[in-house]
Amino acid sequence: xxxxxxxIQCLNSLQYGLLLFLVASxxxxxxGIMGVINLAHGSFYMIGAYMAYALAPVVASTFGGGxxxxxxxxxxLAVVLGYVLEWAFFSFLYEREHLQQVLMTYGLxxxxxxLRSLIVGDDVYGVTAPDWLSGTxxxxxxxxxxxxxxxxxxxxxxxxxxxxxVFTRTRLGMMIRAGSTNREMVQSLxxxxxxxxxxxxxxxxxxxxxxxxxxxxxxxxxxxMGNQVLIxxxxxxxIGGIGSxxxxxxxxxxxxxxxxxxxxxxxxxxxxxxxxxxxxxxLWKPDGLFKAG
Amino acid sequence: MRSPKFLFTAAVFALLALYPLVAGxxxxxxxxxxxxxxxFALSLELLVGSTGLVCFGQAALFGIGAYAxxxxxxxxxxxxxxxxxPASVLAAAAYALFMGALSLRTxxxxxxxxxxxxxxxxxxxxxxxxxGGGTDGIYLNIKPVLAIGGATLLNLDHAASFYGFTLAMLxxxxxxxxxxLRSRFGRALAGIKANEQRMRxxxxxxxxYKLAAFVISGALAGLAxxxxxxxxxxxxxxxxxxxxxGAVLIMIILGGLGHLRGALIGAFAFALLQEFFxxxxxxxxxxxxxxLGLGLSxxxxxxxxxxxxxxxxxxxxxxxxxxxxxxxxxPAQGAQHG
Numbered sequence: 001x002x003x004x005x006x007x008i009q010c011l012n013s014l015q016y017g018l019l020l021f022l023v024a025s026x027x028x029x030x031x032g033i034m035g036v037i038n039l040a041h042g043s044f045y046m047i048g049a050y051m052a053y054a055l056a057p058v059v060a061s062t063f064g065g066g067x068x069x070x071x072x073x074x075x076x077l078a079v080v081l082g083y084v085l086e087w088a089f090f091s092f093l094y095e096r097e098h099l100q101q102v103l104m105t106y107g108l109x110x111x112x113x114x115l116r117s118l119i120v121g122d123d124v125y126g127v128t129a130p131d132w133l134s135g136t137x138x139x140x141x142x143x144x145x146x147x148x149x150x151x152x153x154x155x156x157x158x159x160x161x162x163x164x165x166v167f168t169r170t171r172l173g174m175m176i177r178a179g180s181t182n183r184e185m186v187q188s189l190x191x192x193x194x195x196x197x198x199x200x201x202x203x204x205x206x207x208x209x210x211x212x213x214x215x216x217x218x219x220x221x222x223x224x225m226g227n228q229v230l231i232x233x234x235x236x237x238x239i240g241g242i243g244s245x246x247x248x249x250x251x252x253x254x255x256x257x258x259x260x261x262x263x264x265x266x267x268x269x270x271x272x273x274x275x276x277x278x279x280x281x282x283l284w285k286p287d288g289l290f291k292a293g
Numbered sequence: 294m295r296s297p298k299f300l301f302t303a304a305v306f307a308l309l310a311l312y313p314l315v316a317g318x319x320x321x322x323x324x325x326x327x328x329x330x331x332x333f334a335l336s337l338e339l340l341v342g343s344t345g346l347v348c349f350g351q352a353a354l355f356g357i358g359a360y361a362x363x364x365x366x367x368x369x370x371x372x373x374x375x376x377x378x379p380a381s382v383l384a385a386a387a388y389a390l391f392m393g394a395l396s397l398r399t400x401x402x403x404x405x406x407x408x409x410x411x412x413x414x415x416x417x418x419x420x421x422x423x424x425g426g427g428t429d430g431i432y433l434n435i436k437p438v439l440a441i442g443g444a445t446l447l448n449l450d451h452a453a454s455f456y457g458f459t460l461a462m463l464x465x466x467x468x469x470x471x472x473x474l475r476s477r478f479g480r481a482l483a484g485i486k487a488n489e490q491r492m493r494x495x496x497x498x499x500x501x502y503k504l505a506a507f508v509i510s511g512a513l514a515g516l517a518x519x520x521x522x523x524x525x526x527x528x529x530x531x532x533x534x535x536x537x538x539g540a541v542l543i544m545i546i547l548g549g550l551g552h553l554r555g556a557l558i559g560a561f562a563f564a565l566l567q568e569f570f571x572x573x574x575x576x577x578x579x580x581x582x583x584x585l586g587l588g589l590s591x592x593x594x595x596x597x598x599x600x601x602x603x604x605x606x607x608x609x610x611x612x613x614x615x616x617x618x619x620x621x622x623x624p625a626q627g628a629q630h631g
Contacts, residue, residue: 089592096599099546100595103543103591104596107588107591114588117582118585238402271417272418275413276414279395279407286399
């Protein structure tokens with residue numbers, strides 16, 4: 001492997017890792033704060049990718065188009081979707097066993113996949129990146145790297161910083177952290193925990209949808225794409241330690257590196273490497289790398 | 294002893310025994326498949342419902358039973374059931390011992406994910422190596438027979454004999470688990486589910502109990518996998534995929550955790566709902582969107598049935614008498630099986 005290839009693989013693993021982090025951070029938020037094992041999280045990613053495909057023409061005809069306009073409309077829709085979903089399907093489940101929530105979110109996966117099939121169909125679609133991001137930058141003498149992939153990494157990094165700021169520097173973040181530690185206590189201090197949960201859920205959905213929309217031009221849009229990303233995101237969440245955003249970031253980057261380089265160095269064993277890594281880490285640290293405090 | 298629960302179970306098995314007399318080939322085939330899923334669901338119920346260990350890798354054990362059945366069968370001769378069945382079950386139990394010994398070091402969601410990891414490792418071994426025939430899977434050319442001294446007692450190539458054999462296995466597994474859970478061992482598992490800390494404080498080393506439950510569960514899953522391989526005559530990596538681990542978990546939650554009947558009801562409900570929404574006679578062209586109906590029914594079940602399908606009679610009784618239903622999965626209830 002020469003230097004340019006190595007550099008490209010590094011950038012690829014960084015981009016893949018950061019994208020995984022984006023999807024997984026929503027999952028670890030919902031998981032760590034609300035205690036909901038949300039199997040439908042992959043579906044939100046899928047919905048995001050389909051939104052990038054289906055909304056672009058609609059946005060173009062009403063608002064005159066633009067990549068960021070589509071992203072913005074998608075995000076608004078995602079927040080509304082998350083807010084309504086939490087109210088309709090989750091608000092009565094917190095008192096119940098965790099596995100009941102698993103069953104509920106499994107039902108939601110099936111419904112979302114079929115609605116997707118009814119509304120958009122089962123074909124694979126490509127999504128084009130905006131012109132000003134579709135170029136490449138040269139790496140070395142013969143290799144080039146697409147600008148759009150760098151853009152994805154940039155968006156993910158910006159969101160990671162934004163999330164960190166909200167969590168550690170704002171009142172809302174403080175309430176959320178308190179709510180994850182003790183629901184009753186926060187409620188008795190006069191904070192509307194139901195509203196807080198709804199906000200967290202909506203934020204988690206919005207982040208997953210954003211990840212899907214941003215990833216669509218690279219990954220293309222296809223049926224079942226949500227399920228593929230779901231399991232790997234759970235891997236990220238448990239390696240990092242449930243509820244830990246910092247852990248999710250580290251775990252996602254680790255998995256990005258292991259998966260990307262695994263495919264180049266040991267193509268036969270690429271699929272299993274991630275799981276071997278998870279098993280080893282959890283046998284070494286049964287609570288993940290960073291246990292959320 | 295002659296409680297409604299016992300009568301219900303007895304009635305289910307009596308109906309299953311009589312079913313081939315009235316059903317056609319399609320029906321017999323479908324119910325055979327569902328009974329195999331029921332054995333599979335019972336194996337997981339021992340872990341999830343009775344011990345409180347949520348295993349998300351059960352399909353690997355199912356798949357190992359199935360692959361062992363095919364790989365150990367001779368190329369051009371019928372294998373004898375008398376050694377092939379125990380060998381397949383042992384293969385699954387051996388992997389369960391390895392998987393359980395390591396994954397039981399973790400707890401809760403971490404346990405769920407470690408069992409998934411071990412299942413995915415097994416999945417990639419059969420998926421990516423020539424050992425298991427890759428993605429196409431391998432065929433079982435000649436189905437095993439039960440023969441003693443040259444005389445064939447039971448040929449599993451027959452749909453009717455296979456139905457009877459599967460039913461007998463299902464009844465055997467159900468009876469075995471019902472006895473097991475009533476034994477001292479079963480009580481210890483119920484105690485671990487209710488409060489592991491307290492069990493340890495009373496002097497139980499909980500790890501060997503959990504490991505034993507894991508291995509028994511793996512052996513039973515292997516039995517279900519064996520039956521599945523013999524039924525279809527083919528195995529492929531999809532038998533080990535996490536989708537199947539998820540589906541069987543959904544079956545037992547749908548049926549109601551903490552009851553053996555729940556696993557039985559859940560397997561039937563899940564498979565029959567699937568068949569119903571897939572049926573073109575009822576839904577016409579819309580039948581290809583059967584996931585929608587299945588998903589909506591599952592959501593309705595969660596919303597309306599807090600204790601699964603098995604809690605339905607108690608809920609109705611409560612509605613009639615105006616009292617609140619008893620908690621279905623609390624420690625007091627957890628000890629009642631059957």
